[in-house]
Amino acid sequence: MQHGEPVVYLAAPPFPYFMGCGRTVYAPGDAHPNRRDLGMFDLILVERGTLFIGEEERRWEVGAGRTLLLLPDRYHYSVRPCEEETAFVWIHFRALGEWGAAGGSEPTFADRELHASAYGTAAYTIRLPQFGMLPGAPGGSGEGERLLRLEKRNLSGAVWERQRLFEELLRSLDLRRRExxxxxxxxxxxxxxxxxxxxxxxxxxxxxxxxxxxxxxxxxxxxxxxxxxxxxxxxxxxxxxxxxxxxxxxxxxxxxxxxxxxxxxxxxxxxxxxxxxxxxxxxxxxxxxxx
CATH class of the missing domain: 1.10.10.60 (Homeodomain-like)
Structure with missing residues (x-):
């Protein structure tokens, strides 16, 4: 994670909930769509090429092996079209508990201890870099690739496996686990x-x-x-x-x-x-x- 980049804090429990995923390939000249208030988190894992994306006043060049977490209540837009073929995996998820993004200290979650007590477990804060590096090889490997394969299956048994793999992906990105x-x-x-x-x-x-x-x-x-x-x-x-x-x-x-x-x-x-x-x-x- 680059110095000064925001950290996204997710209070748990309840843990984030996987919604869906897919792979998108842009040809040179294609651009990411502009949209506002998506209503869910959009985690982008770039496999090859570079995406040029902005969120409110921040702008990023997201190259191969990098991750970008777009927030659910912000305006997202294309800074400029892709200059080369660019492929990325996108993962949509919701945070049912409190969350916040900050460049400095962790925000205060008023209801975290109450939620943890209700779930009968200890409170925990997941710390995700908004712009970071994907652990391991960027393309064709890891939880993102396995999620895509499971997404093609209609069997009910794939549901819980998708959630498990999604949680493992968040775990690998969690800054607290990397320290x-x-x-x-x-x-x-x-x-x-x-x-x-x-x-x-x-x-x-x-x-x-x-x-x-x-x-x-x-x-x-x-x-x-x-x-x-x-x-x-x-x-x-x-x-x-x-x-x-x-x-x-x-x-x-x-x-x-x-x-x-x-x-x-x-x-x-x-x-x-x-x-x-x-x-x-x-x-x-x-x-x-x-x-």
Whole structure:
């Protein structure tokens, strides 16, 4: 990220929600459309060429391997047409919680602690560079490419996978995750979280986590408790329940099918844990939000 560039702060939970994605290719002379108040975030990942885009008073030349996050309540416009063939992936998402953009200190989120308490987890601020660098190779790789492949599938099972990949993409861009902390506990906790998020639908135990990550389970527990206040098994259940909420909202799969997809052994146990966490049964939750 260049010095002085704004940082976009997203209060979580609730976490940002994936809406859709696609790939656009401009020939020389083509330009990005002008638009106002899109109503959702527009994350652009340039694969080749250069986009010349403005937002209000700011202007950017977004080359291959760079990212640009356009804000939902601003005026976006083409600074000038493309000079060469330019390809980019665009990802639309919404932030259901508070957000803000600033060039200096983090804005104050009045409702963040209240939201976190309601979701039964710790408050967190996602810090995204408005103009940044995409980790890894710019074209044909990473979560952006996998999101595009999943977008072509109509299967209901692709819904939760798209959200997971989208969250992994945000995680890779999160400036807080990129900062070297020098803390072995934070490094181990991040590895454990990443593994759990990638394998949450499988049968995970303390022994299998220890074997996969090459650390004793007691040490994994100490690291995760220190960093995010949860044991690995508590984190696993939290993540499974969050994925279950998405499935209940965005698919017509039965409660039993949702329970199986996110890794719970029985629908009855899943329903008890869901009700304990959110204060409502999975079926009532779906009925309330699908009216």
């Amino acid at each position: 070297p902390s020098g803390s072995p506990a934070e490094s181990v906790a991040e590895r454990a979280e990443r593994y759990i998020r990638s394998h949450y639908a499988e049968t995970l135990t303390g022994a299998s986590l220890s074997e996969a990550l090459h650390f004793h389970y007691n040490y994994l527990t100490r690291c995760m408790k220190r960093v995010n206040g949860m044991t690995p098994m508590e984190y696993l259940e939290e993540y499974r329940l969050e994925q279950a909420r998405l499935l209940l909202l965005r698919t017509e799969a039965s409660v039993a099918a949702v329970a199986e997809r996110v890794g719970f052994e029985t629908a009855a146990y899943f329903s008890r844990r869901f009700a304990r966490r959110f204060g409502i049964s999975p079926l009532r939750f779906r009925q309330r939000h699908m009216r």
